Amino acid sequence: MKILHTSDWHLGQTFYNYSREEEHRAFCAQLCDIAASEMPDAIVVAGDIFDVSLPPIGAQDLLVQMLMRLHGAAPGSVIVVIAGNHDSASRLRIHSPLWRMCGVRIVALPEMADGVRDLDSQILSIPPYDEPERTAGYVVACPFVSEGNYQRYVADAPRESAVREYHTRLMERVKELNTGALPVVMTAHLALSDSAGHTSAILNFRDTADMASGWDYLALGHIHRPSSFCDGRARYCGSPFPLSFDEQYPHSVSLVTIAAHGAMPEVREVAIRVPVPVMSVPQAPKPLEEVLETLRRLPDGHGAYLRVNLEIEDFIPGNARKAIDDAIVDKNYRFCGINGVRARRRGGDAGAPQQLTTDQIREMDHLEVADQYYQKKYQIALPERFSKCLKEIIYAMEDAES
Secondary structure, three states: OEEEEEOOOOEOOEEOOEEOHHHHHHHHHHHHHHHHHHOOOEEEEEOOOEOOOOOOHHHHHHHHHHHHHHHHHOOOOEEEEEOOOOOOHHHHOOOHHHHHOOOEEEEOOOOEEOOEEOHHHHEEEEOOOOOOOOOOEEEEEEOOOOHHHHHHHOOOOOHHHHHHHHHHHHHHHHHHHOOOOOOEEEEEEOOEOOOOOOOOOOOOOEOHHHHOOOOOEEEEEOOOOOEEEOOOOEEEOOOOOOOOOOOOOOOEEEEEEOOOOOOOOEEEEEEOOOOOOEEEEEEEEEOHHHHHHHHHOOOOOOOEEEEEEEEEOOOOOOOHHHHHHHHOOOOOEEEEEEEEEEOOOOOOOOOOOOOOOHHHHHHOOHHHHHHHHHHHHHOOOOOHHHHHHHHHHHHHHHHHHO
C-alpha cells in the first residue's frame, strides 16, 4: 500500500493580517502534481485542516476546491481527512456523506451507535489505486479527542488508561478484520513524547505506547516540523509551509510504501516549494542603526514576510517604524512588525516586553496587543493556544457583524 501523508494545512490563516490563500493555492497545485504522478492508494490529511474552529467562508470554499482538485488529479486515491484540535469536528463532518461519493472519507468524530462506539466507522478499507474491487490495506482514522473526552468512548476503562484503551480496542478490531496480513496505517492528531521538532511547553505530550500496537505506520499531524521516530514507523510530515517565524525550515509531504503487514515502511520526503518565505532580520536583535543598515542592504523581497529583530533599552523608539519603512521602501516585503528584545543589562533580564506609546498600540492588531500584555504580566510570549482562542473570538465577532 502506498499513501501520501500531509497535515496541518491551517486554511484561513492570516499571518500578521496577510492572507495565506496564495500560498495554500500554490501548495494545492504541488500536492495535485505529486498525487497525479505517484498515484497513491490513499492520501491522508492528518488534521488541522482549518486554522480556527469557525473558519471564514473563503477558507471553507478553498477546502472544497482543494479536495475536488485533488480527487480530479488522483481519482483512484481514497482521500482520508481527520479533524485536528484547530478544527470543529461537527462542522467538518456535516457533508461527509456527500464527500464519500467523491472518494473523500472524513472522520471528524468517533461515531456512536445506540450509545456504543462504532469501531468500524474509524477503520477504512483502502483499495489499490486502479483496482477498486480489492483491498490494499487499512487506514485507522483517529481524529483529535480532547483529553477529558476519551473516557466517553471507553466508559468502562479507568480514566488514567482511557487513551491507551481507546486505541487498543480499535487495533483489536483491526486484527479481526485483517485476515490477509495487509498493511495497517493509523493516522492521528496529537503530540507524542518520542517525537522531536517542537519546543512548545503548552503541548500535552502523550507516550507512544498509548497508541497501542499493530500498526505499520503512524501518520501524525499536530507538530509542524517533519520528524520520524519509533525506528521510522511513526512520522510527523509537518506543515506545508511556515505558519510562524519559528518555522523557517524545509517543508514537505511524505510518500510511504508498505509491502505487507509487519514490513518496515519506506518513507520518502517530497519537498514543497514555499512561495512566500518568512524572514527574521537580523537573525539576532541589534540596535536600530545596525538594523537599518542591514535592511538597506537587503535585495528585493519578492513579497517575503519580514519581521525585524530590534534590540531596545526600555521601549521601541518612536521613530523606529518610519525608519524601517524608509529602509525597505520599494523592496517588496510584507512587513510583520518589530520584535523588540530588551538589551541585557548588568544584573538585569533580557527579553522583557517594551513600553508602548498610544500611537504604537494603534498600529498593532488585537493579537499583538494581547501578546504585549501577556509578556508584561508573565514574562513569556502569549501561548499559541490562547492566540488561537482569541482568533476564534475575533472571527466570530466579524461574522456576527457581517
